[in-house]
Amino acid sequence: ARACWLNEDLTEAISLGHDLGHTPFGHAGEQTLDRLLPGGFRHNEQSLRVVDKLEGDGGLNLTVETRNGIYCHTGDKQPTTLEGIVVRLADRIAYINHDIDDALRAGVLKKDDLPQFALQVLGQSHAERIHNMVLDVVEQSRGRGVITVSEHVQEATDELRDFLFDRVYIGSEAKRDEGKAERMVATLFAHYRRFPEQMPSLYQAVWRQEGLEIAVADYIAGMTDRFIIHQFEQMFIPQGWTL
Structure with missing residues (x-):
């Protein structure tokens, strides 16, 4: 946010609030509550509910922009502020790379399993990938009034995400519990x-x-x-x- 001359306080507020609605056991917990609760359950909606009603004895009285960023950090609706888009992109960068790191440490994946095109574009190590992905956002966005990524980084990121869904989130021993x-x-x-x-x-x-x-x-x-x-x-x- 600072590198793109954005509102750092707004970005931090959205970042701190966006995952407050996550359930225990991640997606498994969310799916279960979605099935059991009349009207369904979505963690982004719950994050907004936490700051609007549950915290601070009736809500935290956050700004419209902060609330929008929390609600729209995932799903089909895009944030209305550049700061919200920064958090949405940063969240994706973080979870993709940390989930790869966790899967490698747990033995669910080996480094040779990772898609080579994505590694060539984004970097071979955890630190290199985060650095290059963040740098790409800054270079593509600063001074342009938009927050975006280059086409080749987007393709590589999508490839990594699809790989994780196939091999870790859906098709691995990590789901045995x-x-x-x-x-x-x-x-x-x-x-x-x-x-x-x-x-x-x-x-x-x-x-x-x-x-x-x-x-x-x-x-x-x-x-x-x-x-x-x-x-x-x-x-x-x-x-x-x-x-």
């Missing part, structure tokens, strides 16, 4: 619908004002992986007995 994650989310959703008084007071207030399913979805969506596993163990896994 997805069913477990979905069942855990669904089980806790059913549990808190039955015993809503066990939720914190914030979500009990949402229950009274907006309905039980919305309150339960808000509570579960705000959990981390570690916290939801702990809650599940506390409720459904017996402790070992010492005789």
